[in-house]
Amino acid sequence: MRTFLSKPLNLALLFAVLCGLTGLMDPLDHIYWNTRFKFGAHDEAPQSIVVVTFDGSATSGNGSLRSTADQARLLEAIKRQVPSRVILDTRIRAGVDPQGDRALASVIKDFGRDITIFARSDRPDQFDGKSVDIPSRRIIGDADVAVAAWDSNLFYYATGAPGTVTVDGKTYPTTGVALAGTTPRRKSKYSPDFAVDPTTLRTIGIDNMLDGNFAPGLLTGRTVFISNVNPEAVKLGYFGQGRLAPYALDIAGAQGARRPFSVDFKWSLELLVFTLLAHSALSTRRRSVKIGWYVLAILSVTVMPAVFNVLGIITLTGPGLAECAFFGAAKLWQRWRRRLQHTSASGLPNLRALTEQRLDAGRDIVVATVGRYEEFLTTLPAPLHGECAIQIARRLSVGSGCAQIFHDDAGHFAWSDEARPLDTQLNHLEGLRALFSAPLQVGDHTFDTNVHFGLDRNEGLDAMTRVNSALASANEALKHGRSVEHFEAKRLAEAPWELSLHARIDEGLRNGDIWLAYQPQWDYRDNRIYGAEALIRWNHPTRGPIQPDAFILQAERAGRIDTLTYWVLENAITSAEELNSLGLRFQMSINLSAQMVDKPSLVSSISEIVRRRGIDCRLLTIEVTETSSVHNRPAARQNLALLRTMGFRLSIDDFGTGEASLSYLAELPSDELKLDRRFVSAITTSLRNRQIVSSTIGLAHALGQTVVAEGIEDNDTFEMLRSMGCDFGQGYFLGRPQTFAQFRSHYLDLAQGDQLTNLATFKDC
Numbered sequence: 180m181r182t183f184l185s186k187p188l189n190l191a192l193l194f195a196v197l198c199g200l201t202g203l204m205d206p207l208d209h210i211y212w213n214t215r216f217k218f219g220a221h222d223e224a225p226q227s228i229v230v231v232t233f234d235g236s237a238t239s240g241n242g243s244l245r246s247t248a249d250q251a252r253l254l255e256a257i258k259r260q261v262p263s264r265v266i267l268d269t270r271i272r273a274g275v276d277p278q279g280d281r282a283l284a285s286v287i288k289d290f291g292r293d294i295t296i297f298a299r300s301d302r303p304d305q306f307d308g309k310s311v312d313i314p315s316r317r318i319i320g321d322a323d324v325a326v327a328a329w330d331s332n333l334f335y336y337a338t339g340a341p342g343t344v345t346v347d348g349k350t351y352p353t354t355g356v357a358l359a360g361t362t363p364r365r366k367s368k369y370s371p372d373f374a375v376d377p378t379t380l381r382t383i384g385i386d387n388m389l390d391g392n393f394a395p396g397l398l399t400g401r402t403v404f405i406s407n408v409n410p411e412a413v414k415l416g417y418f419g420q421g422r423l424a425p426y427a428l429d430i431a432g433a434q435g436a437r438r439p440f441s442v443d444f445k446w447s448l449e450l451l452v453f454t455l456l457a458h459s460a461l462s463t464r465r466r467s468v469k470i471g472w473y474v475l476a477i478l479s480v481t482v483m484p485a486v487f488n489v490l491g492i493i494t495l496t497g498p499g500l501a502e503c504a505f506f507g508a509a510k511l512w513q514r515w516r517r518r519l520q521h522t523s524a525s526g527l528p529n530l531r532a533l534t535e536q537r538l539d540a541g542r543d544i545v546v547a548t549v550g551r552y553e554e555f556l557t558t559l560p561a562p563l564h565g566e567c568a569i570q571i572a573r574r575l576s577v578g579s580g581c582a583q584i585f586h587d588d589a590g591h592f593a594w595s596d597e598a599r600p601l602d603t604q605l606n607h608l609e610g611l612r613a614l615f616s617a618p619l620q621v622g623d624h625t626f627d628t629n630v631h632f633g634l635d636r637n638e639g640l641d642a643m644t645r646v647n648s649a650l651a652s653a654n655e656a657l658k659h660g661r662s663v664e665h666f667e668a669k670r671l672a673e674a675p676w677e678l679s680l681h682a683r684i685d686e687g688l689r690n691g692d693i694w695l696a697y698q699p700q701w702d703y704r705d706n707r708i709y710g711a712e713a714l715i716r717w718n719h720p721t722r723g724p725i726q727p728d729a730f731i732l733q734a735e736r737a738g739r740i741d742t743l744t745y746w747v748l749e750n751a752i753t754s755a756e757e758l759n760s761l762g763l764r765f766q767m768s769i770n771l772s773a774q775m776v777d778k779p780s781l782v783s784s785i786s787e788i789v790r791r792r793g794i795d796c797r798l799l800t801i802e803v804t805e806t807s808s809v810h811n812r813p814a815a816r817q818n819l820a821l822l823r824t825m826g827f828r829l830s831i832d833d834f835g836t837g838e839a840s841l842s843y844l845a846e847l848p849s850d851e852l853k854l855d856r857r858f859v860s861a862i863t864t865s866l867r868n869r870q871i872v873s874s875t876i877g878l879a880h881a882l883g884q885t886v887v888a889e890g891i892e893d894n895d896t897f898e899m900l901r902s903m904g905c906d907f908g909q910g911y912f913l914g915r916p917q918t919f920a921q922f923r924s925h926y927l928d929l930a931q932g933d934q935l936t937n938l939a940t941f942k943d944c
């Protein structure tokens with residue numbers, strides 16, 4: 180069923196059938212026929228008929244046919260003109276004037292079979308067989324009687340008539356059939372021929388008729404149609420002409436009834452023809468033949484009904500037109516969608532098309548991104564852009580064995596691949612990469628290409644998410660110069676958290692879920708705790724404790740690191756002030772994210788805080804690390820120099836690791852080196868590390884700097900560092916990071932006695 184409904188023609192057919200059954204498109208049918216007969220070719224009305232009526236062009240309007248005497252008089256006058264036939268279409272009121280009745284009966288009798296009496300009801304469109312006024316047989320004798328009965332559309336326009344109707348158990352022909360003089364077909368219907376132009380009918384006013392005021396011989400040998408109907412009666416519409424006197428409809432009906440045959444197919448024939456023709460068009464490949472079928476299909480709902488009408492075949496055009504319009508619109512929409520799904524330059528389907536595909540189970544999504552793709556395009560003339568993409572897609576298709584490669588203009592190529600075991604898949608992509616070792620030749624241009632892959636293996640997810648995941652991974656692979664980046668499902672689960680981190684950090688600060696831990700720092704010279712490093716902590720109510728390394732990075736990405744840093748500074752100052760007030764000088768260290776080091780607002784923001792808090796800047800140490808990611812190094816240098824001038828101590832954190840090395844030492848101002856714990860923790864076991872640490876201490880001292888050893892976890896390390904001449908120490912052996920309350924109470928205990936002996940209590944926290 181889903182496949183059936185996905186085809187525009189089937190949908191259009193269904194819609195048309197629905198319209199046919201409900202009559203929804205009747206107004207369209209009305210417009211069709213009204214337009215056809217308003218502007219189409221017209222036939223002259225049959226000149227063998229002369230209408231005697233009040234609205235004849237020569238009438239004075241005073242004539243009256245109310246009494247049977249008048250009617251008799253008129254018939255007498257007409258009879259003298261020797262017509263071939265008379266139609267008496269007027270109400271006969273028997274019993275009012277017996278003399279007139281007798282005269283009328285006599286003249287009707289004289290006409291014999293040459294007179295037909297038309298009987299009407301006030302609502303000819305709603306024939307019910309009851310309200311028809313059949314004149315008394317006392318007057319009309321054996322004369323033929325015909326009854327006006329029409330089918331009409333929504334707007335009371337006549338659309339057809341039955342051949343016969345039954346009144347009081349007797350069968351009568353309808354007026355069109357009677358006027359045509361054809362044998363009435365019981366069940367069949369006929370439709371009026373609205374091509375007959377009623378204005379070309381010969382008419383004569385009743386007055387003129389009675390006065391003999393007409394051309395001699397006008398009525399001789401003709402059918403004289405005496406029309407004097409109730410002006411209050413409903414007038415049915417005549418397509419292309421509006422509402423006319425009923426005789427016009429009778430005459431058009433007679434023309435219709437004269438056709439050799441008459442069939443009423445309603446809307447079924449048209450739908451059948453259109454569907455067959457449109458289907459033929461769809462199954463043809465050749466463009467010219469396709470167009471031919473489409474033209475025929477359109478003609479079948481526009482011209483064919485009019486032609487059929489001439490032949491006597493009655494059809495309802497609304498549903499056919501609706502099917503055609505629906506099908507046309509659906510095809511256009513399909514075309515628009517297809518255009519939307521194809522990139523303009525290469526003609527390859529774009530990534531959007533891939534997202535709209537149903538991905539079968541056991542498929543991976545791979546996105547390949549081509550390094551410096553935009554640069555290729557800028558050097559290539561526009562007509563070769565498509566060629567460039569096609570060549571890349573061809574290589575990927577050959578290498579991956581996938582026939583369909585999707586492409587976007589930003590240089591991403593995607594496909595769905597068989598889900599092999601991860602290692603095999605990664606090797607496979609690595610191999611695919613090798614295909615690009617040969618340069619790309621586009622026109623006269625040669626390019627060295629370099630592709631990176633993003634891989635998504637999250638089968639259960641929708642195609643859109645998977646393509647986006649693979650795309651993000653491919654971009655990441657390109658950014659970090661890796662061949663393949665595999666998108667992990669857990670990263671997807673992290674995405675909502677990361678994306679709303681902004682608000683969560685604010686909430687954490689408000690609720691106290693984010694707090695500061697203090698880790699003691701030991702002074703080897705004075706043998707005492709001389710300071711602490713403030714380390715941020717986050718106990719999330721649902722996610723539990725979050726490692727600072729993790730959320731600091733996320734906060735940097737979310738642009739929230741400034742808020743966090745200034746919050747840390749404020750709180751660390753509060754703690755430092757309190758500890759300093761206890762007597763001994765206390766040094767507080769805080770960490771500054773590399774992202775902030777080069778910010779123009781950094782110095783002003785920090786100085787605003789220290790000025791407001793009135794703290795001596797010399798009591799604060801700023802630890803800086805990861806300086807390789809600083810964008811504006813001159814600005815960073817200037818900021819750090821300014822902070823140093825203000826009195827802050829500057830410390831190079833994690834010294835010796837990739838990001839904080841000799842170049843930093845040479846380039847940026849500092850007072851202290853913090854030896855990374857990677858070296859420190861191994862000094863008791865590795866001679867190499869011992870020598871690195873010892874020479875770094877020597878280097879720092881030579882530069883006039885002090886050294887802090889991080890990560891001291893045991894007494895041997897602690898003592899070895901002392902023997903090496905290290906100035907300060909920090910690590911779990913000296914005390915773990917702890918709440919301020921814990922830190923303060925232990926600090927007080929230590930201050931009272933021999934610090935080294937009492938250190939044991941600090942360590943246990």
Ligand code: C2E
Nearest residue numbers: 714715727728731747770771772890891892909910911916
């Ligand atoms: P860091 O500045 O190098 O801080 C020292 C880290 O080493 C701390 O980890 C500390 O708990 C840990 N540590 C100290 N002694 C020992 C030891 O003996 N053994 C071991 N194994 N580890 C020890 P933590 O608190 O998890 O902090 C990790 C990193 O997060 C910090 O490294 C720092 O770079 C960053 N960080 C912490 N707080 C802040 C902050 O307020 N702002 C910024 N920008 N970064 C912060």
Ligand code: MG
Nearest residue numbers: 712770802832
């Ligand atoms: Mg630090």
Ligand code: MG
Nearest residue numbers: 832833853889
């Ligand atoms: Mg460190």
